[in-house]
Amino acid sequence: xxxxxxxxxxxxxxxxxxxxxxxxxxxxxxxxxxxxxxxxxxxxxxxxxxxxxxxxxxxxxxxxxxxxxxxxxxxxxxxxxxxxxxxxxxxxxxxxxxxxxxxxxxxxxxxxxxxxxxxxxxxxxxxxxxxxxxxxxxxxxxxxxxxxxxxxxxxxxxxxxxxxxxxxxxxxxxxxxxxxxxxxxxxxxxxxxxxxxxxxxxxxxxxxxxxxxxxxxxxxxxxxxxxxxxxxxxxxxxxxxxxxxxxxxxxxxxxxxxxxxxxxxxxxxxxxxxxxxxxxxxxxxxxxxxxxxxxxxxxxxxxxxxxxxxxxxxxxxxxxxxxxxxxxxxxxxxxxxxxxxxxx
Amino acid sequence: xxxxxxxxxxxxxxxxxxxxxxxxxxxxxxxxxxxxxxxxxxxxxxxxxxxxxxxxxxxxxxxxxxxxxxxxxxxxxxxxxxxxxxxxxxxxxxxxxxxxxxxxxxxxxxxxxxxxxxxxxxxxxxxxxxxxxxxxxxxxxxxxxxxxxxxxxxxxxxxxxxxxxxxxxxxxxxxxxxxxxxxxxxxxxxxxxxxxxxxxxxxxxxxxxxxxxxxxxxxxxxxxxxxxxxxxxxxxxxxxxxxxxxxxxxxxxxxxxxxxxxxxxxxxxxxxxxxxxxxxxxxxxxxxxxxxxxxxxxxxxxxxxxxxxxxxxxxxxxxxxxxxxxxxxxxxxxxxxxxxxxxxxxxxxxxxxxxxxx
Amino acid sequence: xxxxxxxxxxxxxxxxxxxxxxxxxxxxxxxxxxxxxxxxxxxxxxxxxxxxxxxxxxxxxxxxxxxxxxxxxxxxxxxxxxxxxxxxxxxxxxxxxxxxxxxxxxxxxxxxxxxxxxxxxxxxxxxxxxxxxxxxxxxxxxxxxxxxxxxxxxxxxxxxxxxxxxxxxxxxxxxxxxxxxxxxxxxxxxxxxxxxxxxxxxxxxxxxxxxxxxxxxxxxxxxxxxxxxxxxxxxxxxxxxxxxxxxxxxxxxxxxxxxxxxxxxxxxxxxxxxxxxxxxxxxxxxxxxxxxxxx
Numbered sequence: 002x003x004x005x006x007x008x009x010x011x012x013x014x015x016x017x018x019x020x021x022x023x024x025x026x027x028x029x030x031x032x033x034x035x036x037x038x039x040x041x042x043x044x045x046x047x048x049x050x051x052x053x054x055x056x057x058x059x060x061x062x063x064x065x066x067x068x069x070x071x072x073x074x075x076x077x078x079x080x081x082x083x084x085x086x087x088x089x090x091x092x093x094x095x096x097x098x099x100x101x102x103x104x105x106x107x108x109x110x111x112x113x114x115x116x117x118x119x120x121x122x123x124x125x126x127x128x129x130x131x132x133x134x135x136x137x138x139x140x141x142x143x144x145x146x147x148x149x150x151x152x153x154x155x156x157x158x159x160x161x162x163x164x165x166x167x168x169x170x171x172x173x174x175x176x177x178x179x180x181x182x183x184x185x186x187x188x189x190x191x192x193x194x195x196x197x198x199x200x201x202x203x204x205x206x207x208x209x210x211x212x213x214x215x216x217x218x219x220x221x222x223x224x225x226x227x228x229x230x231x232x233x234x235x236x237x238x239x240x241x242x243x244x245x246x247x248x249x250x251x252x253x254x255x256x257x258x259x260x261x262x263x264x265x266x267x268x269x270x271x272x273x274x275x276x277x278x279x280x281x282x283x284x285x286x287x288x289x290x291x292x293x294x295x296x297x298x299x300x301x302x303x304x305x306x307x308x309x310x311x312x313x314x315x316x317x318x319x320x321x322x323x324x325x326x327x328x329x330x331x332x333x334x335x336x337x338x339x340x341x342x343x344x345x
Numbered sequence: 346x347x348x349x350x351x352x353x354x355x356x357x358x359x360x361x362x363x364x365x366x367x368x369x370x371x372x373x374x375x376x377x378x379x380x381x382x383x384x385x386x387x388x389x390x391x392x393x394x395x396x397x398x399x400x401x402x403x404x405x406x407x408x409x410x411x412x413x414x415x416x417x418x419x420x421x422x423x424x425x426x427x428x429x430x431x432x433x434x435x436x437x438x439x440x441x442x443x444x445x446x447x448x449x450x451x452x453x454x455x456x457x458x459x460x461x462x463x464x465x466x467x468x469x470x471x472x473x474x475x476x477x478x479x480x481x482x483x484x485x486x487x488x489x490x491x492x493x494x495x496x497x498x499x500x501x502x503x504x505x506x507x508x509x510x511x512x513x514x515x516x517x518x519x520x521x522x523x524x525x526x527x528x529x530x531x532x533x534x535x536x537x538x539x540x541x542x543x544x545x546x547x548x549x550x551x552x553x554x555x556x557x558x559x560x561x562x563x564x565x566x567x568x569x570x571x572x573x574x575x576x577x578x579x580x581x582x583x584x585x586x587x588x589x590x591x592x593x594x595x596x597x598x599x600x601x602x603x604x605x606x607x608x609x610x611x612x613x614x615x616x617x618x619x620x621x622x623x624x625x626x627x628x629x630x631x632x633x634x635x636x637x638x639x640x641x642x643x644x645x646x647x648x649x650x651x652x653x654x655x656x657x658x659x660x661x662x663x664x665x666x667x668x669x670x671x672x673x674x675x676x677x678x679x680x681x682x683x684x685x686x687x688x689x690x691x692x693x694x695x696x697x698x699x700x701x702x703x
Numbered sequence: 704x705x706x707x708x709x710x711x712x713x714x715x716x717x718x719x720x721x722x723x724x725x726x727x728x729x730x731x732x733x734x735x736x737x738x739x740x741x742x743x744x745x746x747x748x749x750x751x752x753x754x755x756x757x758x759x760x761x762x763x764x765x766x767x768x769x770x771x772x773x774x775x776x777x778x779x780x781x782x783x784x785x786x787x788x789x790x791x792x793x794x795x796x797x798x799x800x801x802x803x804x805x806x807x808x809x810x811x812x813x814x815x816x817x818x819x820x821x822x823x824x825x826x827x828x829x830x831x832x833x834x835x836x837x838x839x840x841x842x843x844x845x846x847x848x849x850x851x852x853x854x855x856x857x858x859x860x861x862x863x864x865x866x867x868x869x870x871x872x873x874x875x876x877x878x879x880x881x882x883x884x885x886x887x888x889x890x891x892x893x894x895x896x897x898x899x900x901x902x903x904x905x906x907x908x909x910x911x912x913x914x915x916x917x918x919x920x921x922x923x924x925x926x927x928x929x930x931x932x933x934x935x936x937x938x939x940x941x942x943x944x945x946x947x948x949x950x951x952x953x954x955x956x957x958x959x960x961x962x963x964x965x966x967x968x969x970x971x972x973x974x975x976x977x978x979x980x981x982x983x984x985x986x987x988x989x990x991x992x993x994x995x996x997x998x
Contacts, residue, residue, distance in 0.1 A: 063748065064961045070749050088747045161842070166947045168962055207864040207946020211837065220842045328746055333771060335963040340776055342950035343783075403898055423901045424910075430902045436895035440917040450903040453913070501904065 027052035029267040032068075032076040034254070035060055037129070039287035046274050052267050069094055069259065077262040078271060080254045083115045084326040086125055089257065090118035096258040098269055100126045105276035113293035115253055115323060126272050130253035131290035132313065132321060133170055134244040136216060136230055137223035148178050148245045151223055155204040160222020163215070166208040168338040169324055170225065170250060171198060177248035183322045186330040195337035199344055208342070216240065227252075228311055231289045235304055242310045244317055251321040349537055350377040350400070350505060355409035357395055357561075369395040371561035373409070377505070377539060382531050384540045384548040387558035388584070393541045396558070397507050400539065401430045414504055429503040431511045435494040437482040443493050444469070444478030450501035464500060471530070472496045488519045495527075499534060506531075508540045512547065524550050545585045549573065557581045573631075577701050582629050589630045589671050590700075595620050602694060611666035614642045614694040627700040630692060632659065632674040637682060639691035646671065648686050662688060740970035748964040758971035777955070777972070784952040785979065788934035791873040792927045795881040798874065799926065800919075803882065803889040818886070821879050833872060833943045840868055840944070864946030872940040877933070881926040888922020924987065932980055952976055 027050070031038070035058040043054045057076070059065040062085040069079070070092075081089055089095050100106060101122040113127040114120060137145045141160045145151055154162050164171050173183040175194025185191060212224040213233055234240040256275065258268045274280055281294035285301050289311060292298060298306075306312050313321070327334060357370040369392050377383050385393035398404040400411070402423030411419040418426050429450070438446050445452070448465040456464075469475055472492040482490055491511060498506060508527075512520045528551050531538045542548055548555050549569040557564045557572060557580075565577040576582035582590060591613060593605035603617035605628055615628060645665045652659040658681055661670040673690060675681055682688050743755035757767040762781070766773040806817045824832060839845045842859040850856045862868055896918060900910040916923075938953030947954070952972060959969030 061961050063964050066964070067748050067960055067966075070747075092747055163946070166942065168958075202948075205948075207948060209864075209942075209946050211834075211943070214838075215841060218841065218843045326747075331963060332965065335958070335965065336771060336774070336776065339780065339950055339955065339958075340774075342947060342954075343776060343780055401898075401902055403901075423898070424904050424906055428902075430899070432895050432899055434893070434895050436893065436899035438896060438899075438914060438918075440920075449900070449905070449913075453900075453903065453905040453909045497903065 027264065027267045028055070029053070029264055029271055030055045030057070030075055030077045031080075031271075032057045032059065032065060032078070033080045034058060037080065037254070037288070039284045041287070042275075042280060042283050045280070045283070046271060049274070050267075050270060052270065054271075074261050075263060076259055077264045077268040079257055079259060080128055081125075081257060082324065083253050083255060084324050086116050086255050086257060087118040088326050090116070090124060094260055095124050096260050096262060096265065097123050098125075098258050098272060099123055100269075100272050100276075103273055103276060105273065108276055108278060108281075108294045108296050110293045110295050113253065116255065117325075125255035125257040126275065127293035128254045128256040128275070129284060129288065129290045129292060130251060131228040131288075132244055132310075133165070133225065133227055133250045133252065134242055134310065135223055136212075136226050136234055136240055136242050138216070138219065138221070138239050139241055140239040141222040144241075145223065145243055146246055148174055148247050151225075151245065152201045152204055154222050155206075158222060161206040161220065162204065163207045163209050163212045163221060163224045164205055165225050166210055168334055171208065171341065172334055172337060173250050173322070173324075174198065174225075177245075177322070180247075183248075183250060184325040184327065186327065186333075188333055191330075191333050191337055195341060198341050202341060202344055227290075229289050231305075231308070231311055232287075235289075235308075242308075244310060244313070244321070246320070248320045248322060251323050253323065348376040349379040349381075349414055350375070350539075351410070351412040352376075352400075353410040355396070355399065355411060356407045357392075357399060357404060358407050368561045370399065370406070370409075373561075373563060375556060375563065375566070377537050378553075379414075379504075379537055380535050382528065382538045382540065382551060382553045384542060384552035384555045385558060386542060386545060386548040386555050386585070387564075388543060390560075391558040392561040393543075393556075393558050394509060395561075397430075397509055397539065397541050400505070401428055401507050402426050427504045428507060429498040429501060429505075430507040430509060431494050431498045433510045433513060435482075435490050435511075437490060437493055437497075439482055441482075442478065443474065443480050443482065443485070446482065446493055447478070447496045447500055449497060454501070468496045468500045471499075471533075487514055488523070491515060491523065495530070499530075502534075503536065505537045505539065506534075508538060510541055510543070513542075513544075520547070521550075527551060549585070555585075557584060559584075574696070575698050576629065579627060579700060582700060587632045587672055587674070589632065591628050591630075591668075592625070593628055594623065594625045596622055598622055605697075607666070607668050609664075609667035611644065611664050611668055613644075613697060615697045615699065616694055620699075629698045629700060630671075630696070632672040634692050634696050635671070635673040635690045636692070637673070637675060637688055637690065639689075641691045642694055644671070644690045644692075646688060646690065648682050648684050648688055651684055662690060736970045736973050739967050740974045742967050744965045744967045746964075748966060750967055755967060758967045759975075761968065762971070762975060780950050780955055781952050781975065781979070783949070784935055785983075787869070787873070787951065788931050790870060791877055791934045792881075792930050794870060794874045795877050795930050796885070796923065796927065799878060799882040799885050800889075800923070803886040806886060807890040807892075821882050824879060829876065829939060830943070832876075833940060836868075836872055836875065836944060837863060840871075863944065864948065866945065866949060869941050869945040869949065872944040873934055873937060876937070876940060877930045880929045880933075884925035884929065885919070885922045888919040888925075892918050928984060928987070931983070935980055936976055 029052050031054060033056060038056070043056065046052065047054055059068070062082050065079055065081065066085060066088065069076070086095070106122070109122070109127060113130065114122050116125065119125055135145060135151050137151070138160070141158050142154050145154070151162060154160050169183070172191070172194050175197040176183050176185055176190060178197060179190070179193050181190045181194065212221055212226055213230055215221045216224055216230070217233055217237070228242065231242055234242065256272060258265065258272070262268050276294070278294050278297035278300060281292045281297040282300040285292050285297065285305065289305055291312070309317070352373050352375040355370050355373040356368065358366045358368050361367050373396060385396060387393045395404055399406055402421060406419055411417070413427070438449065441449070444465050447468055448461045451461045451464060465478065466475070469478055472495055474489060474492050474496065477485065477489065482493065485493065494511065512523050515523060524547060540551065552569055554566060554568055555572045556566050559580055565572060565581045567575070572581065572585050576585060579590065582588045591605070591607050593607055593613065595603045595605050595615070597604040598617045598620065601617050603615050603620050605613045605615045613628065646662040648660055649663050649670060650661040658675050660673045660675065660682070662673055663670050671690070739750055740758055741754060741756065742750040743753040745751050757765065760766055762777040764773055806814055809817065840863040842861070842863070844863070846862065847859040850860065892915065896914050897910055900914045905913060936953040936956070938951055938957050941947065941949055941951045941954060956969045956972050959965045959972065
């Protein structure tokens with residue numbers, strides 16, 4: 002960590018000269034998930050290029066899509082999940098950037114080109130990926146390996162568990178434990194998943210995104226959360242992260258330029274900038290998530306690289322599923338989710 | 346007179362912001378007869394409203410005795426006392442109709458609806474509001490509201506009706522009319538009224554007896570005539586009616602008549618009953634006790650001012666001997682003197698009243 | 704005549720900004736919602752310009768039949784939200800009404816201080832305040848620390864993520880809105896009326912129900928309405944303090960726009976909430992008018 006900080010200072014010092022040269026008063030408007038980019042990345046970009054960066058945030062793909070559809074203008078770059086990128090390509094909201102023709106694109110792991118609508122990465126650049134698993138306080142729960150273990154915690158130990166307040170993530174558990182795809186469009190499978198969650202609801206303390214603070218204070222025994230919570234829990238001896246045997250989900254967001262982007266050149270410059278391994282690794286250090294940038298992976302601090310649950314191996318990778326767009330089936334998921342939340 | 350309400354040595358004290366105590370009622374003794382119209386008269390802050398509120402039960406006495414019709418009511422809560430009040434602001438229930446306002450005392454006492462309606466109608470008729478029952482108080486004039494408040498207070502046939510300056514919000518004509526109506530209503534009901542006012546004219550007009558109060562004490566109790574003609578002290582004399590007061594020394598007691606001399610040397614003749622020569626006192630003559638010219642005992646002076654009041658004329662006359670100007674009232678007759686005229690004032694020594702020395 | 708024409712022109716000119724403001728920022732969006740509620744949802748959000756009554760059918764008994772069959776789940780959610788709102792109104796009233804009497808009898812200086820305290824929460828964001836409650840209510844939070852420390856309980860109480868926490872949060876959020884109108888009414892209550900009632904033989908209880916309550920009823924109605932309306936649609940409190948376990952109709956609307964991509968259904972739900980709130984209001988106002996208790 003220390004050496005990285007040093008090199009960052011060095012880079013900053015070197016960049017200062019360049020910044021004065023490149024003091025073109027360009028602008029770049031990012032629309033990203035909350036807490037999903039290391040502020041130092043933006044700072045460095047501005048120092049190097051003189052382009053001022055504005056950052057707005059959203060908390061769901063649909064919120065971002067709704068705003069863009071409703072005519073929000075001024076944003077240059079958005080960070081949709083892969084399935085939302087597919088939707089946005091279909092809706093003709095994204096600009097073809099030909100980022101795949103860039104020299105540094107060779108750094109990108111071809112496995113991360115997951116979009117069905119953009120298989121060559123002609124539109125968007127893979128930004129970051131991660132997993133959604135279970136954090137658990139092993140001093141309370143002992144070792145957990147499966148979703149069944151997770152749901153058994155309250156009854157066995159009296160400890161509390163929470164799930165994410167997210168329709169897809171919660172129903173995904175029900176689908177995975179029954180051996181189905183997390184993108185199933187079969188009403189019977191969706192119903193089965195719903196009923197599984199319903200039987201567990203009494204043991205679930207809450208559906209919430211607020212579990213980090215509760216976990217840190219010891220108020221929770223286990224919680225479903227994004228891999229990023231390791232930022233907090235890697236310092237806590239009792240808390241472990243695991244990806245359940247029945248399956249877990251992964252997410253990947255890509256960096257995309259909007260058709261309506263007012264600062265197209267600046268947006269492309271930022272993409273190029275992010276192709277550099279030393280930039281990609283800055284994000285990993287602060288976010289604890291995965292990168293598609295292969296050379297960057299060698300620069301990752303040991304604490305992240307050596308954790309098999311963060312830096313997953315191929316056999317774990319095999320049981321991860323990624324969300325796809327559901328189309329009209331979304332309605333069934335929505336009602337299943339409403340039924341789960343309404344049940345007493 | 347049989348006593349009906351009896352107050353003995355009633356005291357009520359308040360804490361002052363400075364941490365001391367001030368007596369709003371400082372040893373009140375008062376008897377009221379069963380069919381009597383008694384007025385509490387005094388300037389604001391004299392304790393008359395506190396006394397009324399003590400009788401109605403909104404103020405607790407700190408000390409003393411309070412009996413009503415032979416029952417000790419001092420510790421009875423307000424709603425248990427057979428006493429009703431007409432409030433200065435009328436305190437009508439704006440969310441109820443006139444009829445429901447009037448019938449309120451019966452409603453809370455659980456009187457059956459049909460009976461209630463009959464009595465409400467009869468009471469409304471008594472105060473001259475026979476067809477107003479369905480209106481809201483806000484739809485009535487000030488005088489009508491006053492009558493509703495009155496009807497509401499008498500419907501339960503209280504033994505004692507308390508009236509807290511009920512006429513002060515009315516204009517002069519209506520006030521005078523209501524004064525007469527109140528008096529005849531009291532005769533009609535045959536119950537005791539205790540009426541609070543700071544208006545001495547109102548007090549003189551209506552009362553069987555007037556209680557003049559000042560600083561939590563009773564200064565004098567008496568019929569209107571007694572209060573007016575024979576005020577006990579300077580306060581009562583000055584508070585009730587227009588007054589000429591003379592500080593005098595008595596001398597020359599002859600044939601039952603004494604000469605009273607002011608410091609300036611002006612002389613008045615006074616009936617000498619109970620008077621010792623050399624004694625000092627204050628004597629009082631009302632402006633109406635003087636006549637211009639005429640015979641009998643006289644004073645001479647110069648007219649300095651004239652005030653025209655319609656039925657009456659008021660003059661200020663500076664005595665030749667000096668001292669304060671004398672107030673004189675006269676009928677608006679032809680032949681009244683003009684300002685600057687030298688006049689003779691005559692009076693009857695029998696009406697000269699000597700105040701108790703303090 | 705000329706004068707009254709001129710006056711009406713002046714009145715029009717004075718009211719124009721308000722009217723235009725309401726027209727643009729209230730009626731305009733309302734119209735959009737009304738239209739959207741009858742259109743087909745776009746596959747990826749937005750609307751398709753086809754008439755589509757199943758947005759309402761999904762709630763009231765006729766689902767589209769292609770993708771789903773009817774279930775009364777949305778009616779249940781709506782009913783529960785209404786119940787919660789009513790409960791919030793009553794709880795807030797029970798707290799505020801006696802307090803208003805107490806405050807109105809305080810010396811002027813203390814009254815102003817108390818009113819200042821009541822309005823204090825407006826200076827901070829609602830979300831921040833609710834997260835503060837989360838920290839207070841959680842198992843290792845302030846309340847449990849005090850209770851454990853004092854030996855009143857042996858294990859931490861489960862307060863956070865319960866319906867009780869939701870009601871607590873709702874009442875907390877709504878108290879200023881209930882208190883201010885109720886206080887205004889109570890403070891305006893003419894004490895002579897209370898004395899008159901007592902003087903006429905009414906007991907304290909009779910006086911309360913026949914005089915005090917009707918005389919302050921306008922404030923109660925005002926407070927109840929102001930609290931009821933936002934309570935029906937509130938979705939932040941159930942999420943943060945209820946752990947999203949009891950779905951409220953407000954959450955449902957939010958979800959239609961921010962995760963289910965079903966704008967028309969969200970619009971239809973909004974129209975239904977509005978209709979329910981308006982009819983409750985009308986019934987309430989009419990009943991209070993026939994009871995003779997108009998403000």
